[in-house]
Structures are given as C-alpha cells and as structure tokens.
Amino acid sequence: MLEAVVAGDATRVAAQLHGLSESERRAVVPELLGLLKALRKPSHYTSVLDASGQPQEVEWADHRGWETHMDQERAVHTGLLASATLSELRRARITFVAHDDALAILLDRRPPWMQEWVELYDGWALGHELVTRSLIERPTGYYAGLLRQSASWALATYPELLEHDVWALLNYVGEDSLRAADDNGGSGWADALLACAADGRLPRARLLDATLDALAGDIDAYRAVWFTRFWRALAPTREERRERAERLAAVLAAPAASAVSFAVTELLRDDAAVPTRELAPALAAGPKGTALKALRLLDRAPDAEAAVVALAHVAPEVQAAALDRLERWGVEPAALEPYFDGLAATQRPRALALLDGTPAPAVQDEAVDVSGIPEAIRLALNFGGPVPEAPVAGEPVLGAPMAPISLAEAAHRVGTALVDHEAPEHEDEWLLDALLRCCDEPTAWDGPLRPFATRLDDRWSETVLAVAAAWRSGQARARFYEPGLWERRLLAAERRAAAGQSAPLLALPTHAGGWIEPVALVERLRTVGDTADEDELAQAILRLAPEGRATALAAASDLPGRAGAALRCALGGARVDGDRADELVARHVRVPALEPRLGVEVRVWDIPDYEYDHRDWIVTASPVDEREPLSQLGARAAGHDFRTTPLDWPARRDLACAEPFGRYGQCAPLLLTLLPSSEPLPPLALRLALVSLAHQDEVVRLAATDLLIAAIDDGRADAPALIPHLREDLPLLLTNRLTPRFTDIAATGVLHAVVVRDALAATIDVVTKRPGPLRRLLGELEAQTEGVDPAPLLLAAQVRRAQRWIG
Known part of the structure; x- marks a missing residue:
C-alpha cells in the first residue's frame, strides 16, 4: 500500500483493496490516515512522501514536486474511500478521487452511505452513473451539476439524458440556470438542444411546449431570456404559434416582465383574439411598451372593463391610450372611480370628463410660525430665502453617539x-x-x-x-x-x-459620521499623555466636531508638550508654528483649524464603456490652491490625489465626494453617511447625489434618491441649490435612469414635487439627448402643483432644520 501511495498510483491502491471484506478494509485505515496527516503537515511549503512514508518539504517553484504531492494525496483519498467509514471520510474531507476509481470502488464495496458521500463528492458524472444503476436517488445538486457540463459531451456520452433529464432541466428552477450555464459557463445547451431537434433526437413540438411552460412558470427575468432566445431560435411557424395560443396567453401572467412582453409580441403576430381576462396582468404592470401592445390585443375584442385596468399603469402614455379606448367604447363611472386618484395629473381632466366632474381646488398649507426660532439662527439659515451653502457656521453636526465595543x-x-x-x-x-x-x-x-x-x-x-x-x-x-x-x-x-501600554484609540469617532466630540478628545489625550502617536493625533484632529470647541479649549489648557499645543491650536487657540516641514503642526493642524474652506476644482467626465455598451460618468478633483499644507495633507492624511474615505475628514467630506466614484469607488456608503439631518451638504455633496441618480448601480441610485428626499425634507437642499449642478451635468446623464428617480423624489410630498419641478423647469433646456421623459415628468409636476405657493413649504423645512439646531 505504501509503495502505491508513494508512486501516486490511485488505481493501483483501489485494485489492492478490491474484493476485500469490510474488516480487512478497516485494517488499513490507520496507515492511510497517518499518510494523509503527513501530506497535510502545516508548513509554508508543501510536502511529499519519501519511500519510508516520511514527509519532505517541497519549494513553491518545484512544479514536479507539487504534481507528486497531488498524485500522492489522490492515492490516499482513493484508499480511504475504499476502506473508511462515512464519518471518517467527512472528518478527513475525502473528495479528491478520480471518477473511474470512485465508480469502481462504490460498485465493488456497495456501502450503505453511498448517497450521502455522493452528495459530498459533488461529481455529476459519478452521481449519474449510480442513478442509472438505481443505486442512489438523484443527488441534491444533480441538475446544477448537469448544467456545468458541456452539453454536446453530456448528450453524446449519456444519450439516456434525452429521455428524462433534458425535460427536467428545462423546468429546473434551482440556484443555477440555463442562461448562466450558456452565457457564463459556455456549456452550449441551447445549441445542443437545437441540434437534437433538427436531427430528430428530441421532438420539436414538445420543445416548443416546454419552452412556453417554463416561461409561464416561476422564473425571473434573467432566466426568462434564455427561453425567449430559444423560442426564436426554434423559429416556430404561424401554424405552430396558433396551436399554442393558449400557452402563449398563459405566459401573460408570468412574473418576469420580459416574458410578458415576449408573449404579447408573439400573440400580435397572429390575428387570434385573446381572452380579456388573460390580458389584465399585461395591461396594469410592466414596461409601457408591453401595456400598449396589450391594448392593441384588446382592440380585437373590445372590452371597456378590461381597458380600465390599464389606468393603473404608472406611465401617462398608457393611461392616455386606455382613455382613448374608453372615450370610444364608453365606461360606467363606477368602474372608473377607483383608478382616478392614481392617474397622472395630465390625464385627470379627460377622466373627469368621463365622470362628468370638476377638479377640487388646491389646498394651501397654513402659515408657518417662526417666532420661537432665535434671530441668529434665522439669519444663519436664511429664513425665507434659498438654502445657504453648507457648512453653516455654528450649526451642530453631532448626531447619534457611538460607544466603544467591549x-x-x-x-x-x-x-x-x-x-x-x-x-x-x-x-x-x-x-x-x-x-x-x-x-x-x-x-x-x-x-x-x-x-x-x-x-x-x-x-x-x-x-x-x-x-x-x-x-x-x-x-x-x-x-x-x-x-x-x-x-x-x-x-x-x-x-x-x-x-502593554493600555490607552484608548485617540482617533476613534465618538459619534456617527466619523466625528469626535472635542471634550472627549481632550480627555483621551490626557490619558495618553505626551507620548501620543503623531499620526493618530493628526487623524483625531481632522475629526473634531465644530461644537463644544470653546469648552474643550479651556479643558485643554493644562495639556503638556507638543501634542497639547497642537490640540489647543486645532481648537482655536494660539497658533504654533513648527520649525521643520515634517512636524505635525505644519502638516495637519493648520489646514483644518485655519483654512477650512480651501477649494477643490471638480469636473465630471463622460466615459464610454465599450465592453458593456453604455456610458458612465466619473468625478475628478484637484486643489485650487497648491499651497504646501494642503498638498502635504493630501499625500499624508487624505491619500494621493485627495482620495479619502468619508470618515477621514468629516468637516471636508467634499474631498471624499470628489473621488472618482464611477464604477470603481464606494459611492453608496458615502451617500448613506451624508443621510442624517445633522450632516452638512456642501455643494460637491449635492452634485454627487444628483449625478448618482443616473449611476449604473441600482444601489447607488437608491442611496442618492434617499439622500435627496431627506435633504429636501429637512431644509438642506432646495431648487436654487440643485440648479447649478443640474445645468452643468444634465447633458451627460442618461434620462432613462434619471427620470424614475426624480419621479420617486417628487412623489414623496408637495415640497419635494415643487423642488423637482422648479429645478427641472430651470434646466430642461440643457438636455439635448432624449429629453422626452424629463419633459413629460415636468409637465406632470406642473399640473399636479398648479397654484401651490412653495414659500410656506420651504420655510417649514427651514424651521425643522432650526429646531434640530435649538434642541
């Protein structure tokens, strides 16, 4: 046995154990486990067994040694499969056995745990061989494993797959999918099945039926694409489509929008009428193109009650097409009334005409009481005027406290x-x-x-x-x-x-967003003493919150040494000049303490991505002023080219917003960091949020939507703050991504609708590519907010912001 293992001959090991009784097999298990332990000896290198079974280390660069190691380990695994119990195989993680050897051993040994070990082994071919011999049931991952095989190889090697497994695969709804297997794995299942249909190995009629049954089932849009492509590749004739009209109608109720669209398109190719009850899902939901096609199908058998369902669609175009038909066919007011509140503002007059009603007058908000707001805060927040540029001097930034962990x-x-x-x-x-x-x-x-x-x-x-x-x-x-x-x-x-020098971490944030309460930093530095690490103190200084600095400066009056002097300087105390360029004060303290508004120049680039066939954007920034303190800070604290995380320098979070956050950065975490009402939104943060509404990543788009909704609601953003950025960036953004997000923001409330309306009205003229969606949204908002005075709404938001400041 040892000689066969050292030679790495797994087949020879299996042959030596062939035909033995279980007790004879069990006798070799200790020796094999010992050899396996030697091969797995912990080391920076790998091990091979010499003639006596002792491990010898092999260098990383010794490729032959690595091959010997792998052959020896496979031989040991093979021997253990032929001799060990299932629990021993599990503990030793024995799965490294060649297909032919594993099949021969299991057919010879016939262990009662064959099913369980095949589940661990995860080898599809072995499982299939045992299934065809009726020795085990199909393993849990049987069809997922089949999808990973080359389809042409599998069908040629195992023609029995055509009897059952191919049809089960077409209905498989596990974690893997036919589309992923073909598009990403290159398995070629579509081509192989088409070849089988062409040469008669598979019945064409059954393939057409199975394709439609799969589309009507519980599959997502990603999987549905494979079946719609396969149907088109089969190229059904007019007669074949007519024979399957009922199956196509069943696909209209599929959960995947692409499947519904496919079914509507296929049904339109013939002149058969579709039962109106089948059209309801396609009329009320999904892409507007699908709903419009469904209305064309409805024209073949006019039904006003079915057309009313299309009024539930979110697209004004679909609602208009449905009203066209209702005006021709007539409709009972009782059937129309439940849909009226959900209609677009531009379509309500037509619906009112059908209902023979008149619109209700717009309701104005009551006057806002500002008498409880101090005059200084009213001036700082510019009550009654546009939102001032952030950060506003004196406005508190500390939000939720964050305690250290145990x-x-x-x-x-x-x-x-x-x-x-x-x-x-x-x-x-x-x-x-x-x-x-x-x-x-x-x-x-x-x-x-x-x-x-x-x-x-x-x-x-x-x-x-x-x-x-x-x-x-x-x-x-x-x-x-x-x-x-x-x-x-x-x-x-x-x-x-x-x-063993115990002390708290100086730069650990005390509050959400990376902020440190000044008094807390003074107490930490008192604990650490003048031995504070320079870099740690520098990071802590960059995180100082603006409020409470006077109290902290008084408390820091007795802090000794250079560290104490540096912290007092950062808190607004006496300036301390360093005599060397690499001193902490020259590198870190002057910038946040004395030059808080050093600017960055920002540019948004339109980047074509030829690999994925779409365009993207990227934001870059450079310092307006190349003075030494800022450039050193950029290289030392914020990273090269001002690359910084959102928590590095909370007071200058606009530097993080200037990162190239296209497809490479971490835009969503930054947007979520800016979400709380305590976070100032400098111009660059608002610009990033607006550009992110059209980001390719849905998570980023949703985060930007949430941020702008919150910012408008708590008085941190209004139309004048958004207009300059929109005028500069709208020509670069994809309106098909931007319009749904603006729609979501406007739907939040009257104030949000007014802000989006005014921002779009002032910038729609700069949109040169596909302005239609934004123009339609603007028309909707103007109709919805006609006669609404925005001043009280904006003032109420400013009052909410001021109340947080007060209390």
Whole structure:
C-alpha cells in the first residue's frame, strides 16, 4: 500500500483493496490516515512522501514536486474511500478521487452511505452513473451539476439524458440556470438542444411546449431570456404559434416582465383574439411598451372593463391610450372611480370628463410660525430665502453617539475573522480601540480571547489582528511596503500593544459620521499623555466636531508638550508654528483649524464603456490652491490625489465626494453617511447625489434618491441649490435612469414635487439627448402643483432644520 501511495498510483491502491471484506478494509485505515496527516503537515511549503512514508518539504517553484504531492494525496483519498467509514471520510474531507476509481470502488464495496458521500463528492458524472444503476436517488445538486457540463459531451456520452433529464432541466428552477450555464459557463445547451431537434433526437413540438411552460412558470427575468432566445431560435411557424395560443396567453401572467412582453409580441403576430381576462396582468404592470401592445390585443375584442385596468399603469402614455379606448367604447363611472386618484395629473381632466366632474381646488398649507426660532439662527439659515451653502457656521453636526465595543465583542470579531479566513474590515477602528484598551491585561488570553491564542500568525500581519498578535507575543512584526496613514497608525498601535501600554484609540469617532466630540478628545489625550502617536493625533484632529470647541479649549489648557499645543491650536487657540516641514503642526493642524474652506476644482467626465455598451460618468478633483499644507495633507492624511474615505475628514467630506466614484469607488456608503439631518451638504455633496441618480448601480441610485428626499425634507437642499449642478451635468446623464428617480423624489410630498419641478423647469433646456421623459415628468409636476405657493413649504423645512439646531 505504501509503495502505491508513494508512486501516486490511485488505481493501483483501489485494485489492492478490491474484493476485500469490510474488516480487512478497516485494517488499513490507520496507515492511510497517518499518510494523509503527513501530506497535510502545516508548513509554508508543501510536502511529499519519501519511500519510508516520511514527509519532505517541497519549494513553491518545484512544479514536479507539487504534481507528486497531488498524485500522492489522490492515492490516499482513493484508499480511504475504499476502506473508511462515512464519518471518517467527512472528518478527513475525502473528495479528491478520480471518477473511474470512485465508480469502481462504490460498485465493488456497495456501502450503505453511498448517497450521502455522493452528495459530498459533488461529481455529476459519478452521481449519474449510480442513478442509472438505481443505486442512489438523484443527488441534491444533480441538475446544477448537469448544467456545468458541456452539453454536446453530456448528450453524446449519456444519450439516456434525452429521455428524462433534458425535460427536467428545462423546468429546473434551482440556484443555477440555463442562461448562466450558456452565457457564463459556455456549456452550449441551447445549441445542443437545437441540434437534437433538427436531427430528430428530441421532438420539436414538445420543445416548443416546454419552452412556453417554463416561461409561464416561476422564473425571473434573467432566466426568462434564455427561453425567449430559444423560442426564436426554434423559429416556430404561424401554424405552430396558433396551436399554442393558449400557452402563449398563459405566459401573460408570468412574473418576469420580459416574458410578458415576449408573449404579447408573439400573440400580435397572429390575428387570434385573446381572452380579456388573460390580458389584465399585461395591461396594469410592466414596461409601457408591453401595456400598449396589450391594448392593441384588446382592440380585437373590445372590452371597456378590461381597458380600465390599464389606468393603473404608472406611465401617462398608457393611461392616455386606455382613455382613448374608453372615450370610444364608453365606461360606467363606477368602474372608473377607483383608478382616478392614481392617474397622472395630465390625464385627470379627460377622466373627469368621463365622470362628468370638476377638479377640487388646491389646498394651501397654513402659515408657518417662526417666532420661537432665535434671530441668529434665522439669519444663519436664511429664513425665507434659498438654502445657504453648507457648512453653516455654528450649526451642530453631532448626531447619534457611538460607544466603544467591549472585549467580548472584540473577541467575537476576532473569532469571526479567523473562522471565515477573512481579515476584519480594513479599518475596524472599534476593534483596534478595544485591543488597545485591554492590552495590559494578560488574563484576557485566559478568558474571551483564549480560543484564538495560537491562531494569530503572519497571515494577519497587515490587519488589525496584527495588534492582537503583538499583544499576545509581546513582539511587533507587521511591515508595509509603502505605509499610508492607516498603516502607520496600525504600526504604532502594534508597538503599543506589544509593550502593554493600555490607552484608548485617540482617533476613534465618538459619534456617527466619523466625528469626535472635542471634550472627549481632550480627555483621551490626557490619558495618553505626551507620548501620543503623531499620526493618530493628526487623524483625531481632522475629526473634531465644530461644537463644544470653546469648552474643550479651556479643558485643554493644562495639556503638556507638543501634542497639547497642537490640540489647543486645532481648537482655536494660539497658533504654533513648527520649525521643520515634517512636524505635525505644519502638516495637519493648520489646514483644518485655519483654512477650512480651501477649494477643490471638480469636473465630471463622460466615459464610454465599450465592453458593456453604455456610458458612465466619473468625478475628478484637484486643489485650487497648491499651497504646501494642503498638498502635504493630501499625500499624508487624505491619500494621493485627495482620495479619502468619508470618515477621514468629516468637516471636508467634499474631498471624499470628489473621488472618482464611477464604477470603481464606494459611492453608496458615502451617500448613506451624508443621510442624517445633522450632516452638512456642501455643494460637491449635492452634485454627487444628483449625478448618482443616473449611476449604473441600482444601489447607488437608491442611496442618492434617499439622500435627496431627506435633504429636501429637512431644509438642506432646495431648487436654487440643485440648479447649478443640474445645468452643468444634465447633458451627460442618461434620462432613462434619471427620470424614475426624480419621479420617486417628487412623489414623496408637495415640497419635494415643487423642488423637482422648479429645478427641472430651470434646466430642461440643457438636455439635448432624449429629453422626452424629463419633459413629460415636468409637465406632470406642473399640473399636479398648479397654484401651490412653495414659500410656506420651504420655510417649514427651514424651521425643522432650526429646531434640530435649538434642541
């Protein structure tokens, strides 16, 4: 046995165990498990077995050694499959067995756990061989495995698939799909089935029926595309379509909009009437083109009650087409009334004519009482006028507080990272703070952290877990090729943890959005003392909130050393000039404390993406003023070219908004960071939100929609604030993405409708490509808000903003 394993001859191993009794097979299990353990010996290299069965290390570059290792491990797996129990196979993770060897062993051994092991093995061909011999049931992943095979190979090798499995595959609704197998896996199922239909191996009529049955079933739009393509490739004749009119009508109720559209199009190709009850789903939902085609089908057998259903469609064009028919066919008012409130404003006069009614007068909001708002806040927020440019001096920014995590929670995060073999989130400052606060407690490694004491190795040397390893070992070992600000902070924390110097993390945010309450930073620095790491203090200074600085400055009067002087300077105290270019004060303190409005120049680029056949946008920024402090800050604190995360410098979150956030950045997290009412929205943030309404990623579009809804509601944005950005960027944006999002914003309330209306009215003239959707939306909003005075609504939003400031 040893000789066969060392030679890497798996077939020979299987032959030596062929025909043995179970007790004879069990006798070789300990030896095989010992060889497997030797092959899996933990090492930076891999291992091969010598003639005596002892492991020998093989260098990474030794390709022949690697091949020998793989052959030997396959031989051991094969031997264990022929001798071990199922529990032993599971514990040893035995799945590395060649198909022919595995089949021969199972047919020879006939173990009672054959079904369970095939489920673990995940080999489709082996499972199929055993299924055809009636030895097991079809495994759970049988059809998913079949989809991963080359269709031409599978059908040629196993022609019995044509009897049952092919038809089951057409109805398969598991995790995988025929479209993914063909488009991404290149399995070629469509071409193979078409070839079978052409040469008579599969009946064409049954394929047509199965395709329509699948489209009428519970499949999503992504899967439906494969079947609509397959139907068109089959090229059914007029007679074949007529024979399947009922099946096509059944597809009208499919959950996938693309399937409904396909069915309507196919039914229009013939002159057969479709039962009106079948048309209801296509009339009320889905793309407007589908609903318009469904109305054309309805013309073959006019039915006013069915046409009324189309009034529930969101598109004004569909509503207009339905009203055209109702005006010709007539309709009972009682049938029309339930749909009236959902009609577009432009279509309501026609509906009122059918109802013989008149519109109700517009209702104005009552006057807003501002007497309880201090005069200074009214002036700062420009009551009665446009929203002032953010940030507004004196306006509070601190929102929800964020408490440090406990050591138990830190242990949970460490354990999750180790179990999942994934590093913690790149900048998990809460975990870093918890480790630093407890690094002088050696008993922690006998408590919550005990399970991880021996599992922190060099794999985690560039993550927060390096700090835990340094605390455990007393040695700092992390190294970085080109450390940035975060990496330098990590190195400093690692040295502190190795020395057992317990202290809170200076730059840990105290509130959501990355803000630090000034008094809290003073107390942390008092705890750390003048040994504060320069980079850590620099990051903390960039996060200082504006409110409470005077109180914090008084509390910091006795802080010693350069660190205390730097913090007092950042809080508005005496300026401290450094005598070297690399000093902390020259690099970090002057910019946020003394030059808070240094500008950035922004440009939005229209980028063609030829691979995906669409256009995208990208935002770039550069400093208006190239003075030394800002350029050094860009390279040291905010990253090269002002690349920064939203939490790095909350007071200048516009620098994060200037990132190239097209398809490469993290736009959605930034937009969600700006969502709370306590967050100022500088011009660049509003511009990013508007551009993101047309982003290719739906998650980003929805985040931008939520942000603008919240900003209008709490008085941080109005039409004058949005108009300059829209005039500059609208020509570059896709109106088919932008219009639905503006529609969602306007539907939130009267104020939102007025803001979107006024913003579009002032900028619609710059849209040169496909302005139709935006023009129709503008017409709808003008009809809906006719006679509405926006002044009280805008003032009410400003009052809501002021009340948060007061209280």
